[in-house]
Amino acid sequence: MALDSSEQPGPPIAKFESMLRTDDVYFFDAEDFEEIIHHYLNHGKVSLAKKAIKMGLQQHPNSLDIRLLDVEVMVFENEFDLAEGVLDELQILEPNNEEIFVQRANIQSKQDNHLAAIALLHQALEMTDDVVDLYSLLGMEYLFIDDYTMARKCFIRCLEADPEDYASLYNTIYCYEFLDEHEGAISYLNTYLDSNPYCQIAWHQLGKQYFAVKMYPEALAAFDFAIISDDSFLGAYFEKGKVLEKLGRYEEAIENYNTTTELEDPTSHAYLRIGKCYEQLDRPEKARYYFYLTVHEDPLLDKGWLAITDHYLKKKDYQKAQEYIDKALSIDGENAIYWKRSGMIHKALKQVHEADFAFKQATELGNYEVDTWLNWAEILCECDELEAAEVVLRQGCEFHPESAELQYQLAGVYLRQHFPDKGKRTLQKALKEAPDKYPYFETRFPEISRALWVQRLLRESGKASK
Template sequence: MALDHDEKPSQPLAKFESMLKTDDIYFFDAEDFEDIIHFYLNHGKIALAKKAIKIGLQQHPDSIELKLLNVEVLVFENKLEIAERLLDDLEFLDASNEEIYIQRANIYSKKDNHEAAVSLLNRALDLTDDGFDIHSLLGMEYLFMDNYELAKDNFIKCVDFDPEDYSALYNVIYCFEFLEEYDGAINYLNDYLERNPYCDVAWHQLGKMYFYKKMYPEALAAFDFAIISDDTFIGAYFEKGKVLEKLGRYNEAIENYETTIEMEDPTSHAYLRIGKCHEKLKNDDLAKYYYYHTVHEDPLLDKGWLAITDFYYRKKDFTKASYYINKALNIDGENALYWKKCAKINTALKKFDEADYAFKQSVDLGNYELDTWLYWSDVLIWNKDVHSAIEILLQGQEFYPESAEIQYKMAGFYLMVNESVKGKQRLIKGLKLDFEKKHLFEQEFPQFSDSEWVKNIISNIKKASR
């Protein structure tokens, strides 16, 4: 049986390491070699594990367990063909040894044949009464196969076997999250906490589930219990701060973020949250102070630069906002929302060519929000490129065929280039889609809205809709 990660086979280990230093030859039981090898493997000392395997097999050439440990190392080193040949020999000697099928499953998993790996692991399960490790492996294989339901079932079995297997517990909740079964996760964690009421990890995960469900008082209580269970749990203080922000209790949120800073080295994320809290409290100087601390702590945190950008954008200091959004884009130039923000800033600065380019980048990167198409078309109008503005709205119409806003704008744009037939068609379509929004056309295109023919169209559509 494998040793726990921190367990030391002190006497055999010391004797073995002494042998390595002196070149003396000592004899060990096969079980001693197994313990020594497991210790080295658990601590990532592969070279020493290989030495122990080599010497162990010299002293116990018929030990199947030592041969299986040799296979485990070969699989780890991706020497899969050699490992498979050794497993063939071992299966001939002991076809009922579940470890043989586990190692074969590991080989198939490395070859991305997860279905075969699952089949072998299930065969291994049939051969043992202690399937804890096998269920963990099955859970991982099902994750590789995107079968989150079966993965969850296997990880739950791991937690049932060992309630302190927090890795399995995290995986259970991950599966619930991926399946968007937040209520299921909440029920599972509450049941778990009935049996393990002082588990800080479970309280922390429960708080996160309540947070996703926007059940902020319940989330706050869960994080409080996590802190009661472990008052050094930094993650619980941080998540509690986020909940307090949602509840508008910004001073208390700041206290929790500051606690995380006191407990360990300051983090850029804590500074960022503190800055946002101060901005909500109208403490502008403190907000700036913490935003600048954010990017000083981590110059590559694009969200820090974006926070400074948004701060100056709200203050209508668009020159500074432009400087900082470019900092964010230098870090993450593939972020569509950053490009959209850049476009809006350049629009405010009347840099319409730059705004046009930024909107194009945003759309190319997958931002297809309705207001993106509307703002972009406005930029092109201000740049006196009406035909391009029409082309942009035609693209936007593919995503929003029922948008009255797009139809009203296109009506006005067609009329601006004297394509009156198309303009009338678009106006009629907009009125039929949403008559109440006709003020959008009237306010943006007063030069056309006061004409008799427009008034007649509006009157006729109004009568027809009664």
């Protein structure tokens, strides 16, 4: 198997590179050539690997391992037919060499024939006792076909053979998460930690699983153990901060986020969370300071721009809010959340046409939330664009047929357009499905709500105004 890419070049590699700088030709053992080739492949230096393979085959033409490395390069360069031809020759010589089946599986995988690759890897498993790498490859193939249950089984087999195979640990938990089996992940991680009590990665993953199921005290304890195992574990401090936020312990959360900025270069996400904590502590100016740091650190982080915008929205400083949402849109004009916030700001500023355009952009970019349709329709009603408001509300109802607010607003729009039958039917439907939401209608259409026939409907629904 390949050497770790972080390994320093050994004497054979230094000798080989010295040879390349001269006209001399040195002799190497076949094992030395394998080390040299692995080194170059792991560092992405394919042309040098090919030179080593060529020379290796000149000096050791019968070396099966060097020829297999030659096949690996062929597969990397998508020369599948050529690679298959060499593998056919090698299989005649060594029909039970598992690496031949691994390379055939690699070829099938690169051609998206994952079931065929899986079958070949299972054949390879029957030929060797060294199964860790094979199960890892199998797990990845099962991931390609979205079989997360089988993928998880393979990665667990890897961990049984090598508990410090952290890539397989991450992949195992990823499978649990994708299957939405957080309790299963918690059970597995606790069992794993019984045998590996100082594994900071497992404690960190356990904390995240507890967080996902809102078991915050347990999550906090898990992240504390991760930090005890490795007091420089950046991710554990950050995740611990998130738990402390959920528990309302904002000062402690800030301390943990600040620790992440001290351990490594500050991140925009840490600054954003610190700002959010200061918001909760009712220290808006301190919050604003960290929101500015957020966008300075990462101008493309939409949550940072939204945080500044919302800061000014809370202060009802709509002009400032507009200034910052415009900056955000100049960076990413395809962001539906930016456009929605822009619509809200223009609505507050009574800028009808701008708000109409912004809400339209938001929905075209995929923001179909109930309040988007409601606010868009409201601004159209305010400028007496009732037909357009009706179209918007009907679209909203298609996405959210269960929304009583959309039904109540649509009923009001029908009635203002003098469509009494449509209006009455829609209002009756809304009253039947959500009588407790009637105040929404009453607030927006007070003149209609005072009509005798509406009062009669209310009495029949048991919601007459007192």
